[in-house]
Amino acid sequence: MIDGREVIDFHGHVGRWDIFEMSDDTDEILHAMDAVGIDRCCLFNIFHPDGATGNDQTAAFVSRYPERFIGFAYVSPLMSEFMVPELERAIDELGFLAIKIYPPYSRWQLNDPVWNPVYQFADDRGLAIISHTGAEETCWPVYVEDIAGCYPNANFVIAHAGNSEPYRSQAIRAAQRFSNVYVETCSTFREPGVIERLVAEAGADRVIFGSDVPLMDPRTQLGKIITARIGDCEKRLVLGENAKRLLRL
Amino acid sequence: MSLSFRSRVPVFDANVGIGNRHDRRSPVDSPGQLPEEMSRHGVDRALVYAVQGEWISPMQGNDSLAVWTEENEALVPQFVAGCDSGSLRQLCNFHRNGVVSSVRLHNTEECRLPFVSWLYGDLLAWLSAEGIPLWISLVDTPPAEIVDTLGGYPDLTVVLVGAHYTHSMMIRPMMRVLPNAFLELSRYENICGIEKLVREFGAGRLLYGSFFPRYAMGPMLFALHHLEISDGDLRLICAANLERVLYD
Numbered sequence: 100m101i102d103g104r105e106v107i108d109f110h111g112h113v114g115r116w117d118i119f120e121m122s123d124d125t126d127e128i129l130h131a132m133d134a135v136g137i138d139r140c141c142l143f144n145i146f147h148p149d150g151a152t153g154n155d156q157t158a159a160f161v162s163r164y165p166e167r168f169i170g171f172a173y174v175s176p177l178m179s180e181f182m183v184p185e186l187e188r189a190i191d192e193l194g195f196l197a198i199k200i201y202p203p204y205s206r207w208q209l210n211d212p213v214w215n216p217v218y219q220f221a222d223d224r225g226l227a228i229i230s231h232t233g234a235e236e237t238c239w240p241v242y243v244e245d246i247a248g249c250y251p252n253a254n255f256v257i258a259h260a261g262n263s264e265p266y267r268s269q270a271i272r273a274a275q276r277f278s279n280v281y282v283e284t285c286s287t288f289r290e291p292g293v294i295e296r297l298v299a300e301a302g303a304d305r306v307i308f309g310s311d312v313p314l315m316d317p318r319t320q321l322g323k324i325i326t327a328r329i330g331d332c333e334k335r336l337v338l339g340e341n342a343k344r345l346l347r348l
Numbered sequence: 349m350s351l352s353f354r355s356r357v358p359v360f361d362a363n364v365g366i367g368n369r370h371d372r373r374s375p376v377d378s379p380g381q382l383p384e385e386m387s388r389h390g391v392d393r394a395l396v397y398a399v400q401g402e403w404i405s406p407m408q409g410n411d412s413l414a415v416w417t418e419e420n421e422a423l424v425p426q427f428v429a430g431c432d433s434g435s436l437r438q439l440c441n442f443h444r445n446g447v448v449s450s451v452r453l454h455n456t457e458e459c460r461l462p463f464v465s466w467l468y469g470d471l472l473a474w475l476s477a478e479g480i481p482l483w484i485s486l487v488d489t490p491p492a493e494i495v496d497t498l499g500g501y502p503d504l505t506v507v508l509v510g511a512h513y514t515h516s517m518m519i520r521p522m523m524r525v526l527p528n529a530f531l532e533l534s535r536y537e538n539i540c541g542i543e544k545l546v547r548e549f550g551a552g553r554l555l556y557g558s559f560f561p562r563y564a565m566g567p568m569l570f571a572l573h574h575l576e577i578s579d580g581d582l583r584l585i586c587a588a589n590l591e592r593v594l595y596d
Binding site: 100101102118119120121124127128130131134135136287289290291292293312313314315316317318319320321322323325326327331334335 | 349350351352353375385389512513514516517535537538539540541542560561562563564565566567568569570571574575576
């Protein structure tokens with residue numbers, strides 16, 4: 100809790116990425132979360148295109164501290180025949196609350212029809228989808244403008260808020276055009292003024308705190324919000340209230 | 349936990365760029381704005397270099413430093429070095445005037461120059477002889493060149509700047525093989541990574557730097573205040589180590 104309000108980290112990983120010394124060590128993740136008052140963290144595993152392998156790892160991880168972790172379902176069009184059945188299993192049986200996609204691990208752009216079954220599933224269930232975005236050709240935020248209006252019951256969360264320019268501006272424009280588009284804050288690009296700009300231009304009710312834990316330590320990423328020149332009401336929205344609304348917590 | 353933050357220990361930022369780059373305007377492009385930004389986070393002093401020196405001209409960048417530092421004792425000048433003899437002559441002149449406490453290597457990658465002794469040997473030999481520490485950006489110079497080249501200058505103190513999670517596999521081996529190296533922490537966001545470094549190497553080899561304006565000044569300082577380290581270690585990292593590197 101920070102200032103008596105629940106803090107939710109919308110962007111975390113399960114799995115290992117050895118060259119970056121990333122490992123999903125529960126003790127380390129909880130240690131870093133507890134140090135700065137992060138109550139819950141949303142987690143997904145993006146390393147297995149069948150979906151089920153990673154989603155089962157996520158479910159096992161979440162089950163150890165269900166009051167601290169929230170599972171998101173991952174699927175990939177590399178094994179498109181599993182996408183919808185795995186989403187049904189992950190949401191209905193594993194109890195996951197949202198969907199993660201990672202276009203750079205496929206060859207399809209975010210607006211390619213191959214992703215439509217995922218978007219339709221989210222639209223039917225009123226779920227949030229968080230997608231990696233950035234400079235990679237498959238995941239420019241501008242593509243979100245092609246899909247957000249077609250699936251008005253789904254909510255699209257632009258991870259990393261595009262990361263850098265011109266993609267950050269694309270992310271802001273998508274949030275300005277569509278009421279079901281949000282921007283998420285985790286990024287290794289921590290230039291001055293980014294959080295201030297996201298809040299001013301996308302709106303404080305559309306900015307969601309994320310950390311990329313355990314690839315990055317959530318303490319620095321949380322520090323971006325705390326040290327930004329924005330008001331306390333805006334910080335509360337970004338740090339938890341928007342995520343609670345999106346996940347219906 | 350509160351929604352606001354200001355450092356509770358003295359802070360001497362080891363990595364602040366001033367002025368505008370040729371291709372990027374700084375968010376604090378006049379001398380009065382930087383102290384305001386520092387004050388907001390509780391940063392008392394900053395080691396400042398001219399960002400013009402990173403790529404376009406170390407010599408012109410160094411000449412422009414005085415406008416900022418002579419007006420404000422909280423800003424300590426850091427001079428940028430290239431590999432040419434004119435750059436070294438300029439540094440020697442500044443040093444004769446007693447104002448050189450550290451030197452920063454220019455961006456060798458953007459300048460398309462290898463960091464090798466046959467290009468930088470005169471500079472490195474001079475720094476070693478004068479006991480002047482050298483800042484080297486891991487973002488801007490290949491780590492393999494840094495390790496290979498610095499091996500020939502065992503007395504030189506270096507500060508490695510901008511380590512990132514993409515350097516994860518290299519940082520600890522670099523710290524072991526370069527016993528005179530300090531690590532600046534602006535971009536080191538590995539989970540519990542700084543706590544692990546403190547346990548392995550001690551807080552005495554770590555420096556807080558923001559890498560402002562490439563990076564915001566507050567987030568890493570906030571993170572350092574929420575590590576499981578002693579208050580003494582926090583004080584070393586935030587200011588005391590840098591004072592030792594510059595002035596001992």
